[in-house]
Amino acid sequence: MIKILHTADWHLGKKLENVSRMDEQVQVMQEICEIAEREHPDLVIVAGDLFDQFNPPIEAQDLLYKTLKRLSAEGSRPVLAIAGNHDSPDRIESVDPLARYNGIFFSGYPNSLIPVMETDKGWRISASDEGFLEFRWDKLDFPLRILHTAFPNEFRIKKDLGNLDDNNLSLLLSGHWQGLVEKWCKEPGVQVLTTHLFASSQRSNYEEEDGERATLNIGGSQVVLPEHFPAEMNYVALGHLHRPHAISSKTPHINYSGSPLAYSFAEAGQEKYVNLVELEPGRDAQIHRIALQSGRKLLKFEAASVAEAQEYLRQNPDSIVDLSVRVEEFLDAGDRRSLTALNPHLFITPLSKDFLSKQAEAGARYATGNMEDHFREFFREKSNTEPSNEIMKLFKEILATDISQ
Numbered sequence: 001m002i003k004i005l006h007t008a009d010w011h012l013g014k015k016l017e018n019v020s021r022m023d024e025q026v027q028v029m030q031e032i033c034e035i036a037e038r039e040h041p042d043l044v045i046v047a048g049d050l051f052d053q054f055n056p057p058i059e060a061q062d063l064l065y066k067t068l069k070r071l072s073a074e075g076s077r078p079v080l081a082i083a084g085n086h087d088s089p090d091r092i093e094s095v096d097p098l099a100r101y102n103g104i105f106f107s108g109y110p111n112s113l114i115p116v117m118e119t120d121k122g123w124r125i126s127a128s129d130e131g132f133l134e135f136r137w138d139k140l141d142f143p144l145r146i147l148h149t150a151f152p153n154e155f156r157i158k159k160d161l162g163n164l165d166d167n168n169l170s171l172l173l174s175g176h177w178q179g180l181v182e183k184w185c186k187e188p189g190v191q192v193l194t195t196h197l198f199a200s201s202q203r204s205n206y207e208e209e210d211g212e213r214a215t216l217n218i219g220g221s222q223v224v225l226p227e228h229f230p231a232e233m234n235y236v237a238l239g240h241l242h243r244p245h246a247i248s249s250k251t252p253h254i255n256y257s258g259s260p261l262a263y264s265f266a267e268a269g270q271e272k273y274v275n276l277v278e279l280e281p282g283r284d285a286q287i288h289r290i291a292l293q294s295g296r297k298l299l300k301f302e303a304a305s306v307a308e309a310q311e312y313l314r315q316n317p318d319s320i321v322d323l324s325v326r327v328e329e330f331l332d333a334g335d336r337r338s339l340t341a342l343n344p345h346l347f348i349t350p351l352s353k354d355f356l357s358k359q360a361e362a363g364a365r366y367a368t369g370n371m372e373d374h375f376r377e378f379f380r381e382k383s384n385t386e387p388s389n390e391i392m393k394l395f396k397e398i399l400a401t402d403i404s405q
């Protein structure tokens with residue numbers, strides 16, 4: 001039996017507006033290392049979005065390398081990290097030649113090639129290809145094969161895996177994976193695929209809850225569906241969506257581990273996990289979710305008065321709170337100070353009577369009538385100009401697009 005620890009979407013360096021999350025990220029990285037030290041996985045996969053931006057701050061880089069080094073346990077446990085859409089592929093790969101001697105492997109592109117390698121730590125890379133690795137352990141009589149596909153944006157898939165005229169990107173990916181299976185996965189072993197993209201059981205099921213949208217071209221034909229993953233995979237370790245879930249109840253082995261922290265208010269109330277996966281040739285993957293305890297809770301609350309808001313913040317001093325508070329006309333500076341004194345990680349939206357009545361008016365207005373007129377009005381309000389014929393034509397096209405196809 002082989003054990004894999006699957007995590008993703010660390011987004012090191014990410015802030016929530018102006019609230020730094022670095023102290024929480026340090027804590028949750030430590031928690032993940034402790035889980036690895038307790039559970040002894042044979043290998044760790046980080047399925048993309050290691051950093052939050054192409055040029056991450058120094059402390060985020062420091063945290064990534066320290067964490068991966070600790071996870072690799074002096075090179076005795078291989079760690080594979082792929083680039084997500086937030087990562088610069090070249091930056092991710094630039095340290096690979098140095099890192100690989102510590103058992104840490106970075107894959108920046110869908111066709112990245114990590115060479116074969118011997119170690120004196122009881123494991124080795126026995127075969128490799130573009131986007132493919134085969135690991136063997138002295139203690140095991142079967143190999144672990146990994147198809148790794150770092151974030152494939154449209155240009156990269158066409159250029160690296162097909163040609164620039166191909167337009168069905170999910171079929172291109174599926175063909176690429178099938179080719180690797182035909183070439184490398186015919187003998188007994190355990191097969192894992194890791195990638196960073198939008199996969200779903202339904203073409204129209206766009207998840208926008210955490211600000212991570214379909215990574216492939218918008219339009220139903222580009223969603224990666226369960227049937228696009230090769231049937232030979234024992235486990236698929238996905239990154240991109242922050243909510244931990246299997247993409248369909250029929251394919252419990254195709255999994256998003258989710259992010260280790262709640263990074264947006266859309267994730268308020270979500271439990272966060274890493275996946276510990278036990279694999280054996282010819283058997284279903286055993287997937288254990290291990291809940292993470294680190295990090296502040298993200299809460300949303302609407303208070304009927306400043307006093308009620310104060311009471312709520314007294315009860316939740318350590319959470320990050322998206323607070324709406326009803327006021328007569330405006331929230332005065334004294335009240336605002338009294339709220340931030342109770343909890344400094346606070347986003348305040350005052351709801352004045354005037355604002356609420358305008359909102360109700362707008363709601364009633366948009367509930368009826370013609371979408372094009374509403375759009376015209378919205379456009380005028382935002383830009384102080386009339387929408388051109390070109391823009392109206394585009395809007396109508398979008399209206400007419402049936403994304404369920």
Ligand SMILES: [Mn+2]
Nearest residue numbers: 049084085240
């Ligand atoms: Mn992502």
